[in-house]
Amino acid sequence: MTTHRIQVMVCTGTGCVSNHAFEIRDAFEREIKKNNLQTEAAVITTGCNGFCGAGPLVVVQPDGIFYQLLKVSDIPHLVAEHFLKGRPVKKLMYIPPEEKTPIPKMSEIPFFADQTLIALRNRGMIDPEKIEDYIGRGGYKAIAKVLTSMKPEEVVTEIKASGLRGRGGGGFPTGVKWESCKKAHGTAKYVICNADEGDPGAFMDRSIVEGDPHSVIEGMLIGAYAIENVTQGFIYVRMQYPLAIHRFEVAIKQAREYGLLGKNIFDKGFDFDIEIRRGAGAFVCGESTALMTSIEGKVGEPRAKYIHTVEKGLWDCPTCLNNVETWANVPQIILKGAKWFSSIGTGDVSVDPWGGSKGTKVFSLAGKVNNTGLVEVPMGITMRDIIYKVGGGIPEGKKFKAVQTGGPSGGFIPETLLDLPVDYEELAKVGSMMGSGGMLVTDEENCMVDMAKYFLSFTQDESCGKCIPCREGTKRMLDILDKITMGKGSEEDLVMLEELSSMVVESSLCALGGSAPNPVLTSMKYFREEYEAHVRDKKCPAHVCKPLIKYSIDENVCIQVGHGCDVCRKQCIDNAIIGEKNQAHRIDPSKCGKCGICYDVCKFDAIHIE
Amino acid sequence: MGKLKIEDLEKIAEEARKKMTIREGGGRAKITVHMGTCGIAAGARNIMNTFLKEIETHDVHDVIITSTGCAGLCNKEPMITIELTGQAPVKYIQLTEAKAKRIFDEHIMKGKFVQEYAYAIGSEKIL
Ligand code: SF4
Ligand code: SF4
Ligand code: FES
Ligand code: FES
Numbered sequence: 037m038t039t040h041r042i043q044v045m046v047c048t049g050t051g052c053v054s055n056h057a058f059e060i061r062d063a064f065e066r067e068i069k070k071n072n073l074q075t076e077a078a079v080i081t082t083g084c085n086g087f088c089g090a091g092p093l094v095v096v097q098p099d100g101i102f103y104q105l106l107k108v109s110d111i112p113h114l115v116a117e118h119f120l121k122g123r124p125v126k127k128l129m130y131i132p133p134e135e136k137t138p139i140p141k142m143s144e145i146p147f148f149a150d151q152t153l154i155a156l157r158n159r160g161m162i163d164p165e166k167i168e169d170y171i172g173r174g175g176y177k178a179i180a181k182v183l184t185s186m187k188p189e190e191v192v193t194e195i196k197a198s199g200l201r202g203r204g205g206g207g208f209p210t211g212v213k214w215e216s217c218k219k220a221h222g223t224a225k226y227v228i229c230n231a232d233e234g235d236p237g238a239f240m241d242r243s244i245v246e247g248d249p250h251s252v253i254e255g256m257l258i259g260a261y262a263i264e265n266v267t268q269g270f271i272y273v274r275m276q277y278p279l280a281i282h283r284f285e286v287a288i289k290q291a292r293e294y295g296l297l298g299k300n301i302f303d304k305g306f307d308f309d310i311e312i313r314r315g316a317g318a319f320v321c322g323e324s325t326a327l328m329t330s331i332e333g334k335v336g337e338p339r340a341k342y343i344h345t346v347e348k349g350l351w352d353c354p355t356c357l358n359n360v361e362t363w364a365n366v367p368q369i370i371l372k373g374a375k376w377f378s379s380i381g382t383g384d385v386s387v388d389p390w391g392g393s394k395g396t397k398v399f400s401l402a403g404k405v406n407n408t409g410l411v412e413v414p415m416g417i418t419m420r421d422i423i424y425k426v427g428g429g430i431p432e433g434k435k436f437k438a439v440q441t442g443g444p445s446g447g448f449i450p451e452t453l454l455d456l457p458v459d460y461e462e463l464a465k466v467g468s469m470m471g472s473g474g475m476l477v478t479d480e481e482n483c484m485v486d487m488a489k490y491f492l493s494f495t496q497d498e499s500c501g502k503c504i505p506c507r508e509g510t511k512r513m514l515d516i517l518d519k520i521t522m523g524k525g526s527e528e529d530l531v532m533l534e535e536l537s538s539m540v541v542e543s544s545l546c547a548l549g550g551s552a553p554n555p556v557l558t559s560m561k562y563f564r565e566e567y568e569a570h571v572r573d574k575k576c577p578a579h580v581c582k583p584l585i586k587y588s589i590d591e592n593v594c595i596q597v598g599h600g601c602d603v604c605r606k607q608c609i610d611n612a613i614i615g616e617k618n619q620a621h622r623i624d625p626s627k628c629g630k631c632g633i634c635y636d637v638c639k640f641d642a643i644h645i646e
Numbered sequence: 647m648g649k650l651k652i653e654d655l656e657k658i659a660e661e662a663r664k665k666m667t668i669r670e671g672g673g674r675a676k677i678t679v680h681m682g683t684c685g686i687a688a689g690a691r692n693i694m695n696t697f698l699k700e701i702e703t704h705d706v707h708d709v710i711i712t713s714t715g716c717a718g719l720c721n722k723e724p725m726i727t728i729e730l731t732g733q734a735p736v737k738y739i740q741l742t743e744a745k746a747k748r749i750f751d752e753h754i755m756k757g758k759f760v761q762e763y764a765y766a767i768g769s770e771k772i773l
Contacts (some may be wrong), residue, residue, distance in 0.1 A: 162666075294648075
């Protein structure tokens, strides 16, 4: 039988796989067999659904019932109840934070309902390892359209008119880039897909590749045709993404078998093929010039960009580099038209390709927010809607503090700016950036100085070391931040920190150095009082920086309310608590290692942090 | 399969879509079989299989079959609900294989509901 009445879509993105999604798939197959339902129910594996925190997850079609946090032991009951008796199992469904009734349908869960999918259009709908599934959802129709009815320059014009801008960070208008590469002299040109996502916690690109690799391949085909004289493309993926590499390999193989890559595609005299290059995962290799030298087989180091890579890139040939998400948008623009795409988003791109932010952006929402995961939202949506509607707000009713956008070198955005529409220019105006789409939410329990230090230590570590301002400047900045969090900072340090920041921004060779100080600059701008508390009062208001906090016991509360219960003393690993049962306790500050255990275990709120 | 021509693309898409309509939750018609304990005892599985077979023989791909629990009308089982897009759902009761076949032919394929077997349209009873 070809038609199954039930299709079990098992998410097998990296997140769910690490939570045993393959075992869940096997369990479904086993139970379906056991219940003699093979002809009625089919199990299909899909790419990441973006809601990894709820994984392993499964969507049962045609009703779109969403099951989350599954265990192998749940499956027999699920199959018997839902598949045999038609009773979806409530206790395995999603329950919104602070509510009691589960939401059975995926399409009604706010996390999914408030998203607009273009780059992730096939998420959860196709088996990424089956090219037929992609074709069934309109795949490779755009390249067919382009080859039969559009001249290369018309394709460029269409992409320009759509207002699509680079999703990897810079926000450079894609059509303009294609045009320059097209105009550049050279008989051999290249297109590259940058899948070298290096921001900690970011996985937009990985997820697109894992879930829908053909969308990227088709985008590259269209780009190669439009730019002309391009017969070879490269996909640069980091080695740390084995599943993404595997899915690309399978996709390329299938596309070649169908003649969608190779010679004389669709008999239209157009040749193009793609090779995968594995990167070692250095952050700087995401930078375009460094990435190209790495593809050439040399050490990945950036070089000065006085010559643009669109003119002299890979092996000194004109090269057009776009990231995964950018490429994945291209086929949809060709199919649905520039008008449709530019109707989504902000500004006006009809005269100036820099005049607005169009389409959607994929963000990875992380940190102190209820629904962490991957979200695709229209440009121009407010930060507040992303955090509170799609993200479901801050857990445990805590207070929002700031959201950091754009990866480790993005800036912090405070509460007062939450109604900011998310687009390239608006984010830049407040000192942050779109970047590749990382979004980290912090709450009242995060110390801004500590956060700035964390991100700077990341970029500092990843600096390739070629230019001095970036290598030494960030190091000096880190030393100062260290001093401040140790309680040894002074007001002069704050001045110094600001000066160093602008020096590094202005004189670094590549964008890594040029943006690394952003977290420091924005946290100093919007949370100045926290820095001042550290240097002036030697206090950490969020109680994060250990050298600046002190634990003490209110002896009155301890004896009168807690009757000297002695719990804290037994738990203290440093033997820093003095006292006996039924007596008031106190902490010996010279011994206390500030682990915070006593604070957590005292049921009578007798212990304070300052 | 070898190298594709542009015409082949549509063929592959067509084939793939047959399997995929149900993922999109769309479809022109939806048959819901009531599969409570009593329904199953009364032969609901058999009814479901009849519909699945009909779908295959007619080679239609926009008809979705799903199941639901007991409808509280145990003496009327096996029971189904048919919904055509844009029309009120129709409930059929006390089905047999032969009745199911006729319902498929007339209601699903030709769009005319079978009055004699119908129990209710929307919420309004017609028996
Ligand atoms: S746990 Fe609290 S109440 Fe008990 S001895 Fe320690 S400080 Fe006193
Ligand atoms: S903070 Fe840790 S080390 Fe210090 S007194 Fe409490 S339990 Fe002991
Ligand atoms: S991997 Fe399953 S939701 Fe991300
Ligand atoms: S692996 Fe976590 S969102 Fe895909």
